[in-house]
Amino acid sequence: MKFFTELGSLIERRWRECNYSEEAFPRLAEQALQEMPPHKNVDAWDTIRWLLTATDIPQQQDVPGKFGNPPITLYSGPRFHIDIYFWLDGTTSIHQHAFCGAFHVLMGSSIHSHYSFHPQQFLNEHFAVGEMVLEKVELLEQGQTQRISPGKAYIHSLFHLDRPSATICVRTYHTTTESPQYNYLKPYFANDPFYQDVLTTKQLQSVSLLLRMPHPQAVEMLDDLLSRADFQMTFNLLDMAWGHFNHNTLENTFGLATGKEQYQRLFETARRRHGQLVDLIPPVFEEVRRQNNVIHRRGQITSPEHRFFLALLLNVPDRQRMLDMVRQKFPASDPVDTVMEWMEELALTKVWGSSEPNVLGIADCDDDYLFVLRCLLEGKSKAETSQLYATELGEEFTTTLSEKVAELYQSITTSSLFSSLFSQRNALAA
Ligand SMILES: [Fe+2]
Structure with a gap:
């Protein structure tokens, strides 16, 4: 699209003047978005109309559409790209970035929360335990622009209030000094969602099979795996078991013991292996349960004011x-x-x-x-x-x-x- 090609060219020229300094990029991106504000120049639906009639588009950075409904790359430069992300439903994902740049609210409004994370223990490069603190919450309206700093300096969540919302993001491909790109699980965990260990992934898929069948020895096999698992795997296994036992009546599928008792047995095995660290897991699950409850109720409400209220209950714990x-x-x-x-x-x-x-x-x-x-x-x-x-x-x-x-x-x-x-x-x- 012509507007974004011009915006991209402007940023490219200015960044080159700064020797492509990563430190300078968020400021340059923010400045360019303020000088050429997309919300005053482009209707969000113009990007869809453009795409539907295009014969040739910039190189797409997220073809499967994992981040956005959908994400579309509008400009693909040698060192950075410009995307639009449409959002149908608000997401409570709290994350940091392994890139930098700036974003701009093109359509809709959002609850924007900033967090800090105070690590107590890095179990490995992909999983840390610590405490999350909500530093600031603000309402972002159409036309507002924010810088994105890489790494833990900018941990945030963006809950979109309108359906759909659309944001423009000007971002580098990757800032190598600030990996990994943690996701945060309130109130205690930082997890790298992009890291995949093939063995644990296949073991988790197998446990899912055992639980969903349900296999008569599912709990025994899961218990055995937990007695040897590292903490991150323990968290994933208990997460799976917790989700399963909450949605299934195990009296019918696993004999006489209730789902709660079966889960408790697994939890005790995990505690024997990892001690008090395991006690940090239930508050994380409780927060997920709380969020799912509010999201479910919000989905049944149509008034914008009431939906705003439930969005606040979901995102503003204060x-x-x-x-x-x-x-x-x-x-x-x-x-x-x-x-x-x-x-x-x-x-x-x-x-x-x-x-x-x-x-x-x-x-x-x-x-x-x-x-x-x-x-x-x-x-x-x-x-x-x-x-x-x-x-x-x-x-x-x-x-x-x-x-x-x-x-x-x-x-x-x-x-x-x-x-x-x-x-x-x-x-x-x-
Ligand atoms: Fe983000």
Whole structure:
């Protein structure tokens, strides 16, 4: 496309002037995207129209379409390329890059989260254990541009709010000094998804076969493998077992023991082999479970405001930051009032054919529940919440109600939907 050929030529000329310095590239890419902003020059759909009528296209960097729905290379230079990525659904992938450059929001908007990772132990070059810290969350709107630095200086996730969204990325092919390109699994692991060990890959595929059949000795064979496995393999095996045992009733397939008991047996084998390190695995699975729950519920909601709210629950594990984002998007109202309004609407929204009381799956989302939730959003303690409710209800505030408030406070702060907002996760096991 002519616009991107011109943009690419401009960056190529300027970068050559800087002797193709990797350090200079993010700044040059950002500057060029600001001087020639794609959102003011190109409609995202022009790129699709161009592609559908093309007889000849730049060399494509991601032919299978692993990153984007789809990714299309619009300019392919000798040292960098320019891509467009369409996104149908938001992704919560947290990652760093083995390249550098800049990206630009061409269409839609996103929740952009920046993290830091504090490694405690590199088990090998492809897997590290440490603690992730959310440093900053921002709302990225159409037309905004951000630099991409290589490596751990720029660990981020980009959750696209609109369907579809489109981003333009100006990037080098590879920055060798900053490999590997870790993906991060909240709250503790860094994993290189591009590294493949053929033996472990084939062993994992075989375990999948045993579990899905299900083979009568599947658990024994898996247990035996776990008793000899390295930690990364242990994580992968437990991940597979956890996913399987959560979705299958093992009483029917593996004899009398329940899936939970079978999983616990495997987990204990892993603990005997790797000690306390294994205890970092369940919080990672819990976070996956939490995210899947919110993603599932978000998929059943059509209102943009409600989808925005659930996107925040998914991506912003911090009460104050979540409220800041609501204020930024809807500045005319108090953010707690806005959230409570959404909660009341969602509490009344039922999914057709579902046995759940509402789309959030909250059993008793009554006035008491909403009162406690409001207090939590306002940062009040359990005692303050109880005191406030007593004052509001006067003589109507009974001991039973006091106990209910305490129970609600506890259940909301530990619920899958809200726990990340209100609970303080413990730091890495001592
Ligand atoms: Fe990225």
